[in-house]
Amino acid sequence: MSRFTVVLRDLSDRLSLPQPARSRILLEISGDLEALFQSFLERGLSEEEAEQEALAHIDLSSEAIQDLGRVHGGWFRSFVDTLAHRAGPRWERALLVLLILGGVLLSGALLNAVPMSRAAGIWFLPVGCTALGALIVSGWKTYVLFLLRDHRPRRLRRGLDTLLGLSVLQVFLAFGGVWFTGVGSVRSIAREPLRAGVVTMQWLQHSLALLILALSLGLLAGLVWFFLLTRVVSIEHQEAAALLAD
Amino acid sequence: MLRIIGYAGPWAFPLATLTAVLAVLIVRAFVRTVTSRKGDPAQMAGLGSAILFWGFVSAALGFLGQCDALYRLMGVVVTAPALSPEVMAEGFGGSFVPTLWGAGLLLVSGLAWLAFSRIGRTGARVLAMLALPLIVIMGCGNATSQAPTDITQGVWVGSGGADQFLFDLRGSVPDSLFGVVHVLHAGKKSSELPITRASYNAPDIEMFIQSTNATYKGRVELDKGRIRGGLSFGGQPGSQMELRWSDPSGLPGYRALAGAGPYTYREPTAGDDGWQVASPEDVGLDRGALEALVNAVAQNEAGLIQSLLVVRDGKLVMDEYFHGYGTADVHPIASVTKSVSGLLVGAALDRGLISGLDTPLLQFFPMKPSVVDPGWEKETLHHLMSMSMGLDWTREEMDGVHGTGEDFFLRVLSRKVANSPGTRWDYVSANVDLLAGVLYNATGKHADVFAKEVLFIPLGIQAYDWEYGKVDGYDLMDGSLQLRPRDMAKIGTMVADGGRWNGKQVIGEAWIDEFTKLHFQTGEPLGGYGDLWWLGELPSSGGMEPMIVANGWGSQLIVIFPRLDMVVVTTGGNESNGRHLDIGPVLARYLLSTM
Numbered sequence: 001m002s003r004f005t006v007v008l009r010d011l012s013d014r015l016s017l018p019q020p021a022r023s024r025i026l027l028e029i030s031g032d033l034e035a036l037f038q039s040f041l042e043r044g045l046s047e048e049e050a051e052q053e054a055l056a057h058i059d060l061s062s063e064a065i066q067d068l069g070r071v072h073g074g075w076f077r078s079f080v081d082t083l084a085h086r087a088g089p090r091w092e093r094a095l096l097v098l099l100i101l102g103g104v105l106l107s108g109a110l111l112n113a114v115p116m117s118r119a120a121g122i123w124f125l126p127v128g129c130t131a132l133g134a135l136i137v138s139g140w141k142t143y144v145l146f147l148l149r150d151h152r153p154r155r156l157r158r159g160l161d162t163l164l165g166l167s168v169l170q171v172f173l174a175f176g177g178v179w180f181t182g183v184g185s186v187r188s189i190a191r192e193p194l195r196a197g198v199v200t201m202q203w204l205q206h207s208l209a210l211l212i213l214a215l216s217l218g219l220l221a222g223l224v225w226f227f228l229l230t231r232v233v234s235i236e237h238q239e240a241a242a243l244l245a246d
Numbered sequence: 247m248l249r250i251i252g253y254a255g256p257w258a259f260p261l262a263t264l265t266a267v268l269a270v271l272i273v274r275a276f277v278r279t280v281t282s283r284k285g286d287p288a289q290m291a292g293l294g295s296a297i298l299f300w301g302f303v304s305a306a307l308g309f310l311g312q313c314d315a316l317y318r319l320m321g322v323v324v325t326a327p328a329l330s331p332e333v334m335a336e337g338f339g340g341s342f343v344p345t346l347w348g349a350g351l352l353l354v355s356g357l358a359w360l361a362f363s364r365i366g367r368t369g370a371r372v373l374a375m376l377a378l379p380l381i382v383i384m385g386c387g388n389a390t391s392q393a394p395t396d397i398t399q400g401v402w403v404g405s406g407g408a409d410q411f412l413f414d415l416r417g418s419v420p421d422s423l424f425g426v427v428h429v430l431h432a433g434k435k436s437s438e439l440p441i442t443r444a445s446y447n448a449p450d451i452e453m454f455i456q457s458t459n460a461t462y463k464g465r466v467e468l469d470k471g472r473i474r475g476g477l478s479f480g481g482q483p484g485s486q487m488e489l490r491w492s493d494p495s496g497l498p499g500y501r502a503l504a505g506a507g508p509y510t511y512r513e514p515t516a517g518d519d520g521w522q523v524a525s526p527e528d529v530g531l532d533r534g535a536l537e538a539l540v541n542a543v544a545q546n547e548a549g550l551i552q553s554l555l556v557v558r559d560g561k562l563v564m565d566e567y568f569h570g571y572g573t574a575d576v577h578p579i580a581s582v583t584k585s586v587s588g589l590l591v592g593a594a595l596d597r598g599l600i601s602g603l604d605t606p607l608l609q610f611f612p613m614k615p616s617v618v619d620p621g622w623e624k625e626t627l628h629h630l631m632s633m634s635m636g637l638d639w640t641r642e643e644m645d646g647v648h649g650t651g652e653d654f655f656l657r658v659l660s661r662k663v664a665n666s667p668g669t670r671w672d673y674v675s676a677n678v679d680l681l682a683g684v685l686y687n688a689t690g691k692h693a694d695v696f697a698k699e700v701l702f703i704p705l706g707i708q709a710y711d712w713e714y715g716k717v718d719g720y721d722l723m724d725g726s727l728q729l730r731p732r733d734m735a736k737i738g739t740m741v742a743d744g745g746r747w748n749g750k751q752v753i754g755e756a757w758i759d760e761f762t763k764l765h766f767q768t769g770e771p772l773g774g775y776g777d778l779w780w781l782g783e784l785p786s787s788g789g790m791e792p793m794i795v796a797n798g799w800g801s802q803l804i805v806i807f808p809r810l811d812m813v814v815v816t817t818g819g820n821e822s823n824g825r826h827l828d829i830g831p832v833l834a835r836y837l838l839s840t841m
Contacts, residue, residue, distance in 0.1 A: 095267060099303075102260065201320065208317040215310040219303070226299070 003051060004033050007060070008243055014065055023240030025068055027153035030243055033058060096227055103220035120209040123177030127170050127214045134166040134221040141228050151239065156232050160225060167221035174214030178207040257311030257344045261351070264304045268355055271297045275362045294362035301355025308348020315341035337433070337498065394468060394491050397446055401428070402473055402489035403497070408432060411487070412494055413453065413462070415444060426823070427455060433498035435569035437800075437819040438550045451475070457822035464489065499570030502544035509540040514565035517573070519732060520706035520748060524561035531558055532840045539836040540566055548832045549825030550818050551801060552577065553731040556837075557739050557813040560748075565732065569819075576709050576728040577817040580798030583727040586701070586737065587681045588631055588778030590693060592745070592757035593700035599688045603628035603760065603777075607680065608659075610687040615656045621663025627684065629667040631777035632765040635677050636665030647676040648724055651717030655683045671766035671775060675724035678778070682720040693721040704752045705740065707733040725798065731815050734796075738804035738813035741779075741794065762794045771827055772797060784830055786810075786838035801826055805833070810841060 008026055015022050033054050040050035120127070141159045144150050185203040189196045275293040319337045394400055402413040412428040423444035429437045443454040446466070451473060453462045464475020471491035477484040494500045503509055511533050514523045526533040536556065543551045543566075552571040556564035565573065579586075594600045607625045608614065621636075629635045638661055639647070649657070658676055685693045694712040702710060710729050715722030729737075736747060741762070745753035761777040768774065772795060774781035780795040796804040801818025814833060820826045 095263075099260075205317065205320045208313050208320065211313045212310065212317060215306060215313065219306050219310065222306075223303075 003037070003047075004030060004055075005243065007033075007055060011060060011065070014062070015068070023236045024153075024157075026240045026243060027156075027236055029058065029060075031153045096223065096230075100220065100223045100227060103216065103223055106216055106220075120213055121177075121181070121206050123173070123181070123210050124213060126173050127177070127210065127217070130166050130170045130173060131217040131221070134163055134170070134217070134224075137163045137166065138221065138224045138228070145228065145231055145235075151235050153236070153239065156235060160229055160232065163221060163225045163228070167218045167225060170214045170218040170221070174210045174218075177210050181206055257307065257314065260307055261304060261311070261344060261347050264300055264307070265347075265351060268297060268300055268304070268351055268358075271300070272354075272358050275358065279362065294359040297355045297362070298359040301352040301359075304351035304355070305348040308344040308346070308351075311344025311348070312341045315344065394471060397451070397466060397468070398423070398425075400491055401494040403492045403494075404487040404489045406477075406485070406487060409436075410497070412492075412497070412500065413441070413489060414494075415441070415453075417444075423453075425453070428494075428500060429819075430497060430499045430570075433570045434575075435499045435550060435552075435819065437821060438823045440823050460484070462487070462489075502546070502568040503540075509537055509544060509566075511537050511540075511564075514562045515573075517732075519708070520736070521562045521732065522560065523565075524559070524563055526563055529558040529561055529563055531556070531563055531837075535837050535840040536564055539832065540564075542832050542836055543829075544568060548816075548818075548829040549801065549820040549823055551816050551829060552819060553815070553817045555731050555735045555813075555815040557735050557815075559811055560739055560743065562732070562735065567731075571817070573732060574709070574730065576711050576730050577802070578714075578726070578728050578798075579734060579796075579802045579817070580725045580800055581675070582729075582734065582796040582798035582802050582804060583723065583725045584675075584678050584778045585796035585804070586697070586727060587678065587685075587693065587723040588761050589701060589737070589741075589753050590685055590697055591627065591631065591681065592753045592761065593696070594685060594688050595757055596754040597689075597700075600627065600684075603631070607684070610680075610684040611655055611659060612687070613652060613656065615660040618659060619662045621667070622659065624667050625663070626667070628777065630677055630680060630684075631761070632668070633671050633673055633677070633775060634668045634766065635674070636663055636667050636670050636672075637661040637674065637677065638664035639672070639674055639676065643676070644672060644674045647674075648679065648715070648722065649676065649717070650679050650682045650715060650720040650722045652683070652720075654717070655680060671768050673768070673770075678724045679722065681723040686720065692719045693723060701737075701752065704750065705733065705736045705747050707736065709733070731817050734802075734804050734817075735813055735815045738796070738806050738815060741804075742806045742808060742811065742813055784834045784838055786834065786841055788841070791838055799826060801829055803829065807838075 008030055011029060012022060012026055015025060036054035036057050037050050040053045041047065045053060137159050141163065144155075181203055185199050188199050192199075271293065275297065278293070316338070319341060398415045398417065402415075404411045404413070408431060410430040412430065413425065414428060415423055415425040417423040417425070423441075423446055425441040425444060427439040427441060428435055429439065439455045439457050441453045442456040445452050449465045449467065451462075451464055451466050455461070459480045461478050461481075462475060463478070464473040466473050473489040475489070476486040511526065513525055514521070516523045526536055540554065542548070543554055550569070552569055553567045553575075554564065555562065555566070567573065567575075571577070591600065591603075595602070604626045606623065607627060607630060608618070608622055625635055637658075654676075658680055682693055685691070685696055689696050691699070694716075697712070701707070707729065710727065710733070712721050712727045714726040714728075716726075721727075740747040740752055741758055744755035745751055745758045746755075762779050762781065763776050764774040764781050765777065766775045772780045772782040776794075780797045781792070782795060783790040783792050785791070791807055792809065794806040794808065800821035801816050803814070803816045805814040805816075807813070814837075816829050818826075818829070820828070
């Protein structure tokens with residue numbers, strides 16, 4: 001039980017947000033209160049005074065709580081929250097793990113297919129670098145969550161948005177590559193109309209290879225993001241429940 | 247439904263899994279909506295979000311599936327540029343199936359999300375009630391179409407290398423079964439192998455294919471739609487081959503025509519290969535008769551026909567392809583090669599490179615075997631071309647010996663002369679193969695090089711292949727040339743016009759007349775034989791119509807009707823089904839009867 005349990009319970013009652021946004025806000029405010037409390041203790045205040053000062057320095061007015069609700073209640077954030085919050089059933093998690101494993105195998109097979117990597121051309125480089133970035137973030141986040149078990153509230157979600165961003169970026173880069181090489185092909189056809197068939201065929205092969213690689217790697221990164229997100233939400237929920245417990 | 251799954255290929259598995267997941271989530275959300283009196287908006291929103299998430303995953307996976315399918319299609323097109331437009335169109339169209347499947351799931355999941363998390367319980371109930379029967383119907387459709395109820399239903403598909411084998415059984419169980427194996431290669435139906443004997447005593451099945459001396463034995467699992475077994479050849483153990491039950495109509499190349507419904511006439515495209523095209527009315531042909539002819543061919547009345555072309559008055563009137571083949575395909579023309587080889591002799595005679603058809607054959611072969619039968623002194627080029635050399639080949643050797651190159655020529659030259667040359671007709675491919683040596687000695691060029699110079703370039707023939715069986719540059723003259731059907735039709739039109747193509751003399755008319763003159767009645771179905779060209783007749787409205795034929799095994803035919811100024815060309819895959827000349831009665835019934 002936290003020294004701020006009563007305040008946090010009151011805050012929880014006043015927050016008109018669904019889970020897991022409510023747990024996340026509670027954890028953040030609890031973390032802030034604890035940090036302030038420690039700070040005042042270090043300045044020589046007693047525990048009681050430090051507690052009072054900490055509460056005085058945090059704005060828990062109705063307006064401030066409404067602002068918090070707005071910050072955490074955007075449509076995308078709400079969608080992600082509700083999605084992650086209920087991804088509880090074992091069969092759904094098992095399916096997710098199976099899909100990720102399948103994705104790893106598929107991506108490995110596609111990357112092994114040398115002609116396809118070649119067909120993807122120079123644009124495979126930025127896509128590949130982004131995928132590598134996503135892999136590093138995934139690995140680091142998995143290590144922190146599952147091995148290091150660092151569940152500090154402010155660090156829990158660090159890197160997740162980056163992972164999702166990298167996943168989307170891969171797909172955007174691939175479409176960019178398709179568009180740019182398409183423009184190049186059209187120019188080439190304008191110069192040499194007789195080679196239109198060959199140039200179009202090369203462009204299609206290049207584009208499709210790039211899209212396959214980017215989509216499969218992006219989809220894989222997206223699934224890993226979802227898997228990690230459900231884990232984070234689950235941790236947040238447990239931590240918040242512990243805070244509010246008697 | 248099976249067809250859709252077939253088109254989705256390997257992507258069908260994850261998409262089907264996601265379909266099942268979404269169905270379960272939607273049903274569960276529906277049950278909760280209906281049974282929960284209070285309702286829990288947060289829980290419903292969570293369920294709705296999950297449904298939407300898997301919908302997005304399905305859509306992304308579906309699009310990935312289409313990219314993959316298109317990439318593979320591009321690979322096939324690059325390695326086989328002669329792929330027919332119909333097959334390419336079918337592949338292109340089929341590639342959209344995963345995307346449409348995934349997009350459909352996204353649409354359904356979007357509606358479900360809207361219902362369960364946005365518009366409240368009443369809306370959710372209404373939508374769910376509408377969606378549920380649909381899901382049940384789709385499920386039932388799947389369940390009923392997954393397996394056959396009878397061994398003769400649909401076809402059983404097995405794979406061997408790049409080929410697909412479709413076992414198509416007819417008749418009644420247990421021992422009055424018969425059927426055919428359709429062989430599909432790269433989206434084209436290449437041949438038909440009759441199942442000459444079959445027996446089915448559930449669950450064991452045995453099928454014998456005489457033309458390849460192959461037997462398939464297996465155990466039928468009707469409920470699972472599969473036969474587990476293997477092929478053996480001549481009693482020797484062969485390879486395992488599992489057969490999967492399938493609706494064949496979606497398999498590229500299985501159906502004769504790509505479109506649905508009966509054939510409607512379409513005028514050929516002129517292209518840039520020198521052909522003038524015309525409508526049937528322009529050249530006095532009946533459009534309905536041509537349509538009936540194509541429909542009859544598409545209905546398998548002439549066995550496996552892969553192309554059908556009709557030329558009249560020197561103009562291309564019909565240029566149709568079946569079972570995945572197309573204009574650009576070069577096709578093995580089997581013994582039509584012999585007739586083309588004969589034309590090359592004509593070109594050499596025109597140029598004075600050969601003095602005459604009565605030139606002794608031995609003059610063309612400086613290297614001779616140690617012992618040459620004295621009868622060879624009387625053998626002439628004419629005896630070779632009219633199949634009347636009278637050598638002592640056995641019946642098996644006449645049918646089965648082929649070859650080229652100097653060693654092979656020595657092998658032929660060492661045969662004894664059993665009958666006086668010019669007195670007895672025997673169809674011997676090995677004798678014709680001597681023409682490779684004759685032409686090289688006379689012209690200083692191998693047959694393919696000479697053919698390009700004197701025949702292919704003047705006729706505008708650019709796509710051909712004469713590589714198979716070549717030895718030290720000598721071509722196999724009895725049956726290894728490959729041509730496009732449109733180019734076969736040029737050769738037929740040139741012969742019909744006394745050796746002229748588009749007004750220009752390519753082969754001397756006198757030699758054309760000589761080659762197409764009757765020298766022997768053969769006793770074969772086609773009747774007469776000239777110099778490497780067959781002579782026969784077919785019934786027409788005006789009595790028996792004479793024809794000159796370049797006749798290649800399997801329905802590779804150039805049929806010239808001189809009196810009608812008409813040429814018909816076919817290519818086919820009737821090598822093993824005994825239907826090599828079935829196109830003759832079909833032509834007579836549907837086309838000649840109207841002229």
